[in-house]
Amino acid sequence: MKGVKRSVYISGILIIVGVLIGLIAFMRLYNKPHTDVNASDADHTLAAKTLLEAFKTDENNANKLYLDKIIQVEGEIRDISAADGNSIITLGVEGSEESIICNMYPTENKKALGLHKGQQIRIKGICTGFLLDVILVRAVISD
Numbered sequence: 001m002k003g004v005k006r007s008v009y010i011s012g013i014l015i016i017v018g019v020l021i022g023l024i025a026f027m028r029l030y031n032k033p034h035t036d037v038n039a040s041d042a043d044h045t046l047a048a049k050t051l052l053e054a055f056k057t058d059e060n061n062a063n064k065l066y067l068d069k070i071i072q073v074e075g076e077i078r079d080i081s082a083a084d085g086n087s088i089i090t091l092g093v094e095g096s097e098e099s100i101i102c103n104m105y106p107t108e109n110k111k112a113l114g115l116h117k118g119q120q121i122r123i124k125g126i127c128t129g130f131l132l133d134v135i136l137v138r139a140v141i142s143d
Contacts, residue, residue, distance in 0.1 A: 035126065037105065038140045040070050042124050048075025048100050049093045055130040056098065063129065072124040072142055073100055077117050087112035089123060089139070098132065102139040111141050 044066060051073055054062040078092030078099055087104040089112060102123045104112060115121065125139030 034138065035070070037070055037124055037126060037138050038107075042072035043069040045072040046074075048073050048091045049096075051100060051134055052093055052096060052098050055134055059130055066127040067129055069127055070124060071127045071136060072122060073102075073136070074120065074122045075100065077115060077119045077121055079117065080112060080115055082109075085109075089115070089121070090133075091121070091123065098134070100134045100136060102136045104139050104141075108140055 051066070051071065054065070073091060075091035075093065077089060079088075079090040081088045081090075083103075086106055087109050089102045089104060091100040091102065093099070102125055122142035123136065123139050124142045125136030128135045128137050
């Protein structure tokens with residue numbers, strides 16, 4: 001009977017230690033600071049058309065290359081809008097219904113006011129994937 005109590009006791013301690021390690025790991029990831037896109041170099045620099053074609057032809061490969069990476073894209077502004085007080089710049093490619101939706105970082109709102117449709121621009125942001133459009137988040141206007 002002593003051996004059973006001891007193994008239950010050891011199992012209980014191991015479970016508690018495992019839960020504590022998991023909790024510490026979760027808190028470290030949860031509180032991890034965001035990547036400063038403005039201060040970071042782009043992992044990939046390409047034209048809007050090239051990025052869209054990559055996702056349209058082979059989404060799995062494009063995800064491997066671009067997902068969660070900092071992408072700098074050059075293209076033509078199709079639309080400028082706002083949601084929740086932040087600018088959204090949509091880059092389009094002639095002859096394509098798909099686009100690149102750039103959810104701009106809040107500090108970029110003033111710069112976005114000076115832009116217009118049809119203008120060529122370079123935007124750097126983190127690629128979060130392809131739904132019907134390619135999505136970039138925490139995007140900034142590149143000079």
